[in-house]
Amino acid sequence: MGSETPLSNLKLPVIDFSIQSLNPGTPQWDSVRSQVRQSLEEFGCFEAVFYKIPSDVREAVFNSLQELFDLPLQTKLRNVSKKPFHGYVGQYPAVPLYESMGIEEANIHEKVKYLEEHIGSANYLLRVMKYKGPETTETKLGLNAHTDKNILTILSQNQVEGLEVQTKGGEWISVNPSPGSFIVMIGDSLYAWANGRLHSPYHRVMMTGNEARYSAGLFSVPKAGYIVKSPEELADEEHPLLFKPFDHVKFLGFYYTEAGQRAESALKTYCGV
């Protein structure tokens, strides 16, 4: 898993969501649906092409992230949350290039504009991130290899590359999304809910050069008290039940401990059958 493994020539699957007539019941819908399913089974993620977000909106977002992260540390530290990993995260000696800000309830219209309201068992955490350019020709770790602990993650970034996703076979794919694309990725909660039928990939950020990388992730996170439990019909002889039902906030609490950080899979250690 270390940074010394050479990068693979494989590419992430690219799925076009910009198609005009993408409505349920149409052949286009069925085709996109089966592409999504295959990608999530094999890679646990894909590049979603979606040209309907105007490029000036995207540019404005990343320009304002630059202003945000340029605020004094004192100010950024005021982004606090009662839950672990939901507020300002940064100043970790192991990943000195990395810092990020959590924006809770990012789906609620009254609190944040331009996002459709979501219903269901999830809260939506928007996290905006900055990785400083290491200002060397060597590649430096931006964010360590991890699986996301939430349900589903949608990532967007500025033009500075660095995201890498690991295949099931252990190869690292460098992810170079086109400006109109988002990276959609399965987290451990959906992996557990799907009883391992969808993959939750290890991924990391590796940085080179002088330019800062800004990214934004929309993380759907199970609501407090919601128990992640795989439906019975997803377990059979071929797919024995992998995880006991668990409370996501408690799982995050475990992940935060030394044992959780040390575990190869915090999820398996915490609630593996």
Ligand SMILES: O=C(O)CCC(=O)C(=O)O
């Ligand atoms: O910056 C990125 O593109 C990835 C960030 C990430 O993996 C995370 O915050 O979980």
Ligand SMILES: [Fe+2]
């Ligand atoms: Fe991640």
